[in-house]
Amino acid sequence: MAASLSSILFKGLASRSRSRSPSLATPCFQLSNYGMRYFTTVSNDPDTHDDFKPANKLENSGISLADVVEKDVKENPVMLYMKGVPDFPQCGFSSLAVRVLKQYDVPISARNILEDPELKSAVKAFSHWPTFPQVFIKGEFIGGSDIILNMHQNGELKEKLKDITSKK
Structure with a gap:
């Protein structure tokens, strides 16, 4: 189960040379074949007609970030x-955080903090941690990629994720 450090760090570097850009129209909730959930939004392009701009569901819902x-x-x-x-x-x-977590075949839910500066601030305020990525496991803030990698290397991450099963 535990892959070598070099295979985690360098896996997929060849794919980096290809152009990869996610669609701007990805759904708000998507379940991929890795059991990952992505929470994304559609770009609010000023050249887009108002009828086609995404509606911010949080504005009138009373739900804060x-x-x-x-x-x-x-x-x-x-x-x-x-x-x-x-x-x-x-x-x-x-x-790096994604590659380490994928070693354990667990469902990963994610939000792109680059899409919303207010979300980025809300996450920082919630965790009291200034940098990204930020990993939470079973409701507990764990840390960033360096901490996840260290936990993987010393076996703590395996223990932390042991009762989370993939929903493939």
């Missing part, structure tokens, strides 16, 4: 706030 973050962390066994999405990470640290 702090409530959204709290709900995400409580309802998802593995929640990852990252730059990009698991299939298309937008930074090396986010990519």
Whole structure:
């Protein structure tokens, strides 16, 4: 189950040379064949006609971003706030966190903090941690990619994830 450090760090580097950009029209909830949930939004392009612009469901719902973050962390066994999405990470640290977590074949839920600066601030306020990615397991803030990698190397991550099953 535990892969070598070099295979985790360098897996997929060849795919980085290909152009990879996620669709701007990805659904708000998507379950991929890795058991991952992506929470994304559609770009609010000023050149888009008002009829086609996404409606911000939070504006009139009375739900704050702090409530959204709290709900995400409580309802998802593995929640990852990252730059990009698991299939298309937008930074090396986010990519490393995803690759380490994929070693355990657990469902990963994720939100792209690059899409909403207010969400980014809400996550920082919730965790009291300034950097991304941020990994939460079973409602507990764990840390970033360096901490996840360290936990993987010393066996703590396997123990932390042992009763989370993949829903493939």
